[in-house]
Amino acid sequence: MKFVSRLASLFAVAFATSTLWAQGTIKGKVVFQGTPLKPRMISMKQDKKCDALHKGKPVTGDDFVLNPNGTLQWVLVYVKSGAKGGKAPSKPVVLTQHECIYRPHVFGIMVGQPLEIRNDDPLLHNVHFVSKKNGTFNLGQPVKGMKTQKVFRSPELPPSSYFKCDVHPWMRAYVGIFDHPYFAVTDSKGTFTISGLPAGTYEIEAWHEKLGTQSQKVTLKAGETKDITFVFKR
Numbered sequence: 001m002k003f004v005s006r007l008a009s010l011f012a013v014a015f016a017t018s019t020l021w022a023q024g025t026i027k028g029k030v031v032f033q034g035t036p037l038k039p040r041m042i043s044m045k046q047d048k049k050c051d052a053l054h055k056g057k058p059v060t061g062d063d064f065v066l067n068p069n070g071t072l073q074w075v076l077v078y079v080k081s082g083a084k085g086g087k088a089p090s091k092p093v094v095l096t097q098h099e100c101i102y103r104p105h106v107f108g109i110m111v112g113q114p115l116e117i118r119n120d121d122p123l124l125h126n127v128h129f130v131s132k133k134n135g136t137f138n139l140g141q142p143v144k145g146m147k148t149q150k151v152f153r154s155p156e157l158p159p160s161s162y163f164k165c166d167v168h169p170w171m172r173a174y175v176g177i178f179d180h181p182y183f184a185v186t187d188s189k190g191t192f193t194i195s196g197l198p199a200g201t202y203e204i205e206a207w208h209e210k211l212g213t214q215s216q217k218v219t220l221k222a223g224e225t226k227d228i229t230f231v232f233k234r
């Protein structure tokens with residue numbers, strides 16, 4: 001009997017500890033209300049090879065992507081304040097130049113985490129990184145299959161940190177560089193998930209290339225999942 005009660009108290013302690021340390025999740029969606037921006041149509045005629053990859057058809061830009069369900073894609077959502085630390089993953093984030101477009105258009109990476117930049121196209125791209133806190137670099141990738149790795153050293157938010165291509169002026173990708181792992185980018189349903197958060201109060205910010213930033217405070221109990229919505233109006 002004594003053994004059973006001791007076992008029970010042991011379980012109680014284990015349960016309390018796991019609850020205390022349980023990680024929480026902030027997820028949700030980014031909604032758009034108002035008059036949508038007109039899609040930016042990109043003509044690739046100035047590089048015949050790019051144009052041929054799209055069979056001569058114009059391509060819609062990624063700067064304002066309104067999903068069929070009224071949400072926005074390519075919104076970077078991140079913990080602006082209240083979060084600390086975390087080890088940078090050794091697994092690289094991949095930025096691809098595919099059919100003369102950067103993929104993904106917006107992404108997050110941790111300080112110290114490798115970024116692998118790839119050329120998927122049988123033509124010359126020039127990866128030109130511009131920033132205020134992480135210097136600049138400018139590298140040619142003339143051959144399909146080329147890969148280059150880079151690492152960033154300072155936290156920085158877009159739009160000051162971005163990639164362009166000096167050969168193809170329509171190409172652009174934005175990067176958010178973080179000293180913690182709590183960030184996500186909205187998908188084709190406008191949703192995001194930031195998981196692994198300890199209990200606490202966080203300022204969550206959402207950044208859209210054309211519509212600026214929105215923020216809100218979220219208090220998370222241990223192990224809790226909170227569903228939040230950002231609304232961008234125009």
Ligand SMILES: [Cu+2]
Nearest residue numbers: 125126165168
């Ligand atoms: Cu290019």
